Amino acid sequence: MARTPASALTAPLAAVVLFAAACAGNDSSAPPAAPVLAGGEIQLVDAPASTVGLTGDGSADDAAPAATTNPAATAESVAPAATTKSPVPTPPTSDAQASVKWVQLSTNKAPIGETVTDVTGFTLYRFAGDSAEPPASKCTGECAKSWPPVLIQAGGRVFVDGMKTDDIGAIRRPDGGVQVTIGGWPAYRFAGDTVPGDLNGQGADDAWFAFAPDGKAIDALIATAVVKAAQPDRTTTLVAKKGREGSIIVDDDGATTYRFNEDDTDPPASNCKGVCAALWQPVVAKNGGKVTLEGIDEDRVWWLRRKDGTKQVTLDGSPLYRNVADKSTDTIIASAAAQGWTAAR
Template identity: 65%
Template sequence: MARTPARALALSLAAATTLAAAACAGDTSGGSGAPAADGQIQLVDAPASSLGLTGDGRAGNAAGSTPASAGPTAAPAAAKWVQLSANKTAIGETVTEVRGFTLYSFTKDTADPPSTNCTGDCAVRWPPVLIQAGGRVFVDGLEGAEVGAVRRPDGGVQVTLGGRPAYRFAGDTVPGDFNGQGVDGAWFAVKPDGSANNKLIGTEVVKPAEPDRTATVAAGRTPDGPVVVDDDGATLYRNAGDSTDPPASRCDEVCATLWQPVVAKNGGRVKVSGIDEERVWWLRRKDGTKQVTLDGSPLYRNAADKSTGTVVASAAAQGWTAAR
């Protein structure tokens, strides 16, 4: 796939207004002015992978990856870099971070000037998207003009979209989830233009995700150990609900909108690299495509996950584990 050449632009951080949040619903207890942030972010008009970056930009290991034990509920850490990607869902377009987790805005925050109204316990349930001052924000499928940053009351630097601070939701366990949509009537997924997506869940007809067409399944590595990856280096997964004898996929309806079946790019068999070929075979799906199997388990890629070198451990709660 052709990628847009990287284009970097330094952006000054906006001033923040300190408003202490008493609860996740956003009750405030007062506020005072905070000084303007003295750092910058760098806007890059390209995916992080185009520059060879792996992981999710967080510090803590050589590759900048997140350990498998760290899901979206882990305490937020300022990332060296952040990627914002446009994503298609049952409520229309949303924005996700590089691992595919939906980003939200809070109606109690302000966009002009940008300020956060979610701190303390609120920020545990709604982890802010934090970046190190001077870090790079990669934009993939949305307008970089909507991206900025604001200094939080605790000194952290939070990414903004359309002027509003961006957050994840601790209740999203699988990339592409939007369980935080409409919570407390105050939290909504962010659209690529920075506005709040206030549609009701299920208001749009969504087709199953397109297959993940790959020429090769190969052995890859993450901080959590070896995994199986596709041509893009993305981690592939198994579904505990599938059958292995005989091999059969049971991922349909909502599941099929989030998980792409891995199929041979050219309609035949995939090449195998670093894996015992006897472990790899295929099954024929209802649509006629051949889905790759590993030890009898059908393989999938998460449709929203744009990362390499990461394993989303929180997906195990819904039966999804990395293929190894």
Template identity: 80%
Template sequence: MAWTPARALTVPLAAVVLLAAACAGSDSNAPAPAPVLAGGEIQLVDEPAASAGLTGDGRADDAPPAATTKPSDTAEPADPAATARPSTPTVQPSTATAPAPAKWVQLSTNKASIGETVTDVTGFTLYRFADDSAEPPTSTCAGECVRSWPPLLIQAGGRVFVDGMKTDDIGAIRRPDGGVQVTIGGWPAYRFAGDTVPGDLNGQGIDNAWFAFAPDGRAIDSLIATAVVKAAPPDRTRTLAARKSKAGPIVVDDDGATIYRFDDDVTDPPTSNCTGACAARWQPVVAASGGKVKLDGIDADRVWWMRRKDGTRQVTLDGSPLYRNVADKSTDTIIASAAAQGWTPAR
């Protein structure tokens, strides 16, 4: 695990970064160095949170141990017979002035319709505000603003896991209310309360001031309407496993990501109605090799598959086609808000 020091508030510690790298040495068997705090604010880890054995979204304790049922192979079955729901989420009023800080945060990249964006571990898009400043890093979103634009907060001394980005671009500031807010390229990071499922971009361009982050901290000012929507590649997995999450039983793939069903699909015969923008955000689950998938804690009689129009074979559970959200990088976590758009965790 590679630890690198972060910027302490508004002052970059580039020299410390170079020193830490030099001290690491070239011995691959040497123990990982102790974490270095950036002025007591955050710790940067140049790896995904899963590499540290962390599950969930950083706001609760780790998920309980996974089930230990022995996996079994399902035989390849015969080929059975083989419009996404529009939604314009509205921001509901909130009495909270700011969300509770997370114990740890993960920043990841996501290939969205407007380009490569930055998301949190659960796949929700992160935005920057034109009225803020990067030199020095300063947040001007407070009071009523944080109800629609919750800042990305972390507990003082918490770890920020950086997945697919440069740690040199990540830092933190102290907000006027005392909270520690993560910054990207010096710009304070926020989520949008109107985004209901991972990968949503409902906050893009609002008031001509809020824009999704590019991985280097730049603002992506592309218009969604002009982007070409491409279907996400299939989620190729070798195993489907039953797990006990803190929110109840779920089914996960090889990466530990929660698998979902779509309410608008048909089970008899199994038919997928996730098309267009829906297909760009939700990957059909297919077997990694041939027509077989291993099952861990799931009755083989419940699992089948259906042939999609592109020729791939999508796995079904009780007749429901299965999907993974393309932006969700969490493990053993249910995105509760996804239910508003018709997505239910497979159980």
């Protein structure tokens, strides 16, 4: 994973208007609170999107609606937060990235430390040329093509998984889009990251660094870290699930499983090593037991014994994996195909 230089940055454009985030509690022992409107632009939800039945990446029209994450909440209890400010019109779509209906921010244990990812596992970055006090984005035009801002529709929900909700906010960009902020800093993805967990943007131009969960920049370079293999994805079931992109095979968490084109199938053998092994977890039978199959012909499934003694499940001879940073369900990472990964079906 070499450092990739970013494209030349454009000059700062007009200043953006700050819509600061309202604080919300983060007590993991209590039921998730009802969404809290953050500055009239976003709603903060202290829970993963999956807890309210949302799948995909927030862009699909058929994502399950959910007015609240607290079963005890009523329409009356939610309404005051939703009307604290005048309704904000839906902003025009940014040329850099289409806004989505909801966003999930999650933490991920990466070789450089604990990072922040979106729901599909892609690393989020901050730009040293931006500001946090007041929050403002200076990455526009050509810069935003290389570094797409994390955009959300006005009034959309930001699901916060493993972070403090009071660190999350939103700003209006010069093009009118609503961009998510972490610790006041505008959040971006890097176009050069092709699979979940990639860190190709880390240190680019000595200005782009991955977010830590508290919004600080992680300024360590990948070369200084020891790359460790990811822990196995221990599962008790494999299910053939019918999604928007056809039938896919998912694990206990509903995450898509994948095959690696570089593996051997006769006899089955895993060739995912080094950096590959840090990003992709082998799917193994939990506690060394059997894996229950739902909708999958048992003649297609077997296993291989790994060096650590675990049983990695195989499908038609191909070892199965899950991406370590992917927190989504019913989603296929299309860009992973360029790296030799195919969704198991």
